[in-house]
Amino acid sequence: MENKVKKRIYAGKIFFIIVLCLVSLCVAYYSTMVMKAPAKKFAELKAEYGPDSTKKKKLDERMFSDSDYLSLLKEKAILQSKLSMADADSVYFVINLADSTANLELCGVVVHQAKISSYVASNIILKGDDNVILPMLASPFTIASDISTIKKEPLMIKIAPKDTSEYKPDITPDTTIIEPVAYIMEMTNGVKIFVYEEEASVSDKDRVVFKFDLKYKMDEAKRYFKSISHFEVPEYYPVIKIKIPRTDAKIIYRAIPKHGQIGIYR
Amino acid sequence: MGNDRFIDESSENMINKVSEGQDHNVVETGEIISSSEKKSFKDGIIYRIIVNFLFFLGSIILVAFLGYFVVFIAPSLQESRTVKKAAVITDEEFTKEAGYKKQIGQIKKDVQNLSKRYNGFTSGQSYIVINTTDNKFALYKNKQLIREGSCSTGSFTMLKGKGNKKWVFKTPRGQFTVRGKRTNPVWTRPDWSFVEEGLPIPSPRDESRYEPGVLGDYALTLGDGYMIHGTIYKRFLGMPVTHGCVRLNDEDLDVVFHTLNVGSKVYIY
Numbered sequence: 167m168e169n170k171v172k173k174r175i176y177a178g179k180i181f182f183i184i185v186l187c188l189v190s191l192c193v194a195y196y197s198t199m200v201m202k203a204p205a206k207k208f209a210e211l212k213a214e215y216g217p218d219s220t221k222k223k224k225l226d227e228r229m230f231s232d233s234d235y236l237s238l239l240k241e242k243a244i245l246q247s248k249l250s251m252a253d254a255d256s257v258y259f260v261i262n263l264a265d266s267t268a269n270l271e272l273c274g275v276v277v278h279q280a281k282i283s284s285y286v287a288s289n290i291i292l293k294g295d296d297n298v299i300l301p302m303l304a305s306p307f308t309i310a311s312d313i314s315t316i317k318k319e320p321l322m323i324k325i326a327p328k329d330t331s332e333y334k335p336d337i338t339p340d341t342t343i344i345e346p347v348a349y350i351m352e353m354t355n356g357v358k359i360f361v362y363e364e365e366a367s368v369s370d371k372d373r374v375v376f377k378f379d380l381k382y383k384m385d386e387a388k389r390y391f392k393s394i395s396h397f398e399v400p401e402y403y404p405v406i407k408i409k410i411p412r413t414d415a416k417i418i419y420r421a422i423p424k425h426g427q428i429g430i431y432r
Numbered sequence: 433m434g435n436d437r438f439i440d441e442s443s444e445n446m447i448n449k450v451s452e453g454q455d456h457n458v459v460e461t462g463e464i465i466s467s468s469e470k471k472s473f474k475d476g477i478i479y480r481i482i483v484n485f486l487f488f489l490g491s492i493i494l495v496a497f498l499g500y501f502v503v504f505i506a507p508s509l510q511e512s513r514t515v516k517k518a519a520v521i522t523d524e525e526f527t528k529e530a531g532y533k534k535q536i537g538q539i540k541k542d543v544q545n546l547s548k549r550y551n552g553f554t555s556g557q558s559y560i561v562i563n564t565t566d567n568k569f570a571l572y573k574n575k576q577l578i579r580e581g582s583c584s585t586g587s588f589t590m591l592k593g594k595g596n597k598k599w600v601f602k603t604p605r606g607q608f609t610v611r612g613k614r615t616n617p618v619w620t621r622p623d624w625s626f627v628e629e630g631l632p633i634p635s636p637r638d639e640s641r642y643e644p645g646v647l648g649d650y651a652l653t654l655g656d657g658y659m660i661h662g663t664i665y666k667r668f669l670g671m672p673v674t675h676g677c678v679r680l681n682d683e684d685l686d687v688v689f690h691t692l693n694v695g696s697k698v699y700i701y
Contacts, residue, residue, distance in 0.1 A: 185494075189494065189498070193498075193501060196501075196502070196506060197506060197509055200506045200507070200509055200510055201509055201510060201512075203510060204510050204511075226531055226532070226535070228526050228532075229532070229535055232526070232527070232532070234536060235535065235536060235539065238536070238539045238540060238543055239539060241543050242539060242542050242543050242546060245543065245546035245547060245550055246546060248550055249546060249549060249550055252550065252553050255606050255607050256605070256606055257605060257606070257701045270701055272606070272607055272699045272701060273553055273607045273697075273699070274550055274551075274552075274553020274554050275553065275554050275559070275561070275697075275699055277561045277563075277699050277701050278561075278563065278701065288510075288511060289511055319588060319602070320588050321588050321589070321590055321600070321602075322587070322588060322589045322590070323589075323590045323592060324589050324590065324591050324592070324628075325592050326591055326592060326593040326594070326627045326628060326630065327628075327629070327630035328630060329630045330629060330630045330631060331630070332630055333628075333629045333630045336587070336589075336673065338668065338671065338673075339587070339671050339672060339673065341670070341671055380503075383503050383504065383507070384503055386507065387502045387503045387506070387507075390502070390506065390507075391502060402510065413566065416565055417563060417565040417566060417701075420564075420565045421564075421565065421605065421701040423605075
């Protein structure tokens with residue numbers, strides 16, 4: 167009996183150690199795969215936007231460490247992007263991370279301006295090789311899909327009265343309702359732009375944005391988990407997260423077309 | 433180590449007691465069990481409960497940690513790698529080289545040309561910008577803001593009539609041009625205006641379609657039946673209540689009418 171109990175305790179210890187080892191291994195493997203993802207994305211971007219190695223006349227590498235040249239190159243990139251967007255007859259969004267401004271423009275005219283109170287962006291976008299990132303920023307980003315806490319078009323359906331006796335005049339819309347605003351726009355090139363209201367919401371409203379964010383993070387975790395369980399490096403999406411006033415965030419979201427365009431200046 | 437051994441021994445003794453107690457209890461049923469045996473039996477059960485509880489708690493903590501790791505920690509690891517940005521230094525010697533000057537000259541020229549092209553989009557002409565989310569307008573002349581205020585735009589209502597007929601009341605977004613200017617405009621009521629009130633739709637030239645006075649003193653036409661005009665429902669200014677047109681109050685309408693010309697741009701977003 168004594169031996170049996172001893173064996174049980176021993177088996178329990180072994181089981182505990184095995185579980186710990188397995189968990190540690192999984193965590194280490196998961197972390198490695200997750201950390202590999204940005205490098206994979208950068209390699210893809212480099213292949214798409216990087217300098218053409220077959221080109222005979224290469225630009226002197228030293229140019230990219232010259233501040234004057236770089237600032238001109240950045241300006242050129244955003245102007246190229248804005249010109250391309252201005253040619254289309256629809257509203258586009260310009261995020262200037264250097265000036266902390268977010269503007270809505272239409273055919274070259276700034277129709278709405280918002281101040282970015284804070285922002286976070288992926289290392290790829292902020293610190294990535296200018297040789298690769300600036301050519302990427304020279305063309306506008308196109309929205310592939312979006313998710314939001316508010317409706318893009320808050321359409322109400324009204325059934326026509328059969329006769330004048332059924333007719334009721336329209337109710338005055340309640341403009342005092344405050345909707346918490348947060349949305350994520352996924353671009354066709356894999357960049358994701360997050361826009362959050364800057365107001366420190368309280369109670370229920372705070373939870374709406376928190377839940378929205380948590381749901382997104384859980385969906386992303388599921389996606390990562392799925393890729394890693396198939397022994398594949400997960401797809402990485404560089405992000406830009408900005409915080410702007412709630413009213414501006416709402417105006418911008420409703421104004422940008424479903425597959426609208428965005429220009430980035432960093 | 434010594435402590436571990438001590439704990440192991442004491443726990444083993446306790447387990448032995450428990451198992452003995454259990455044996456007594458199960459095998460020798462009906463026998464009187466001594467109080468010390470009862471106590472060790474109880475201790476054994478408590479020990480098992482504690483062990484099971486700790487195992488359960490440990491499992492929950494482990495699962496919670498894994499969940500937290502996957503959802504929050506792992507994604508932040510991606511940005512934890514320090515990316516060294518190439519140092520931006522202006523090398524005095526390099527800037528004197530002919531190749532450098534050529535490159536800088538070329539890019540400066542490109543930027544100038546692009547700026548010129550981009551600035552060409554905004555002409556010095558007067559234009560109006562209409563914000564349909566906040567129901568506000570801003571009037572510009574020579575690129576300077578000269579007036580801003582409230583307006584009313586489309587209500588985002590879909591009216592469903594008989595026989596699958598539908599009308600969506602929203603102000604279109606984009607760049608428009610003032611196509612015409614009218615003084616004392618008369619509103620020609622479209623079909624939806626009758627459907628909305630439950631009235632029968634009259635013939636296109638019927639007298640009941642013409643309503644003078646409801647559009648204010650002026651109207652600027654934008655095409656497809658959309659207009660910028662006045663209103664008799666001033667209390668609704670600043671609200672999304674219209675059928676797609678842009679309503680202004682009398683004073684604002686007067687300034688807008690006299691500032692914009694046929695051909696002036698109207699930017700609606």
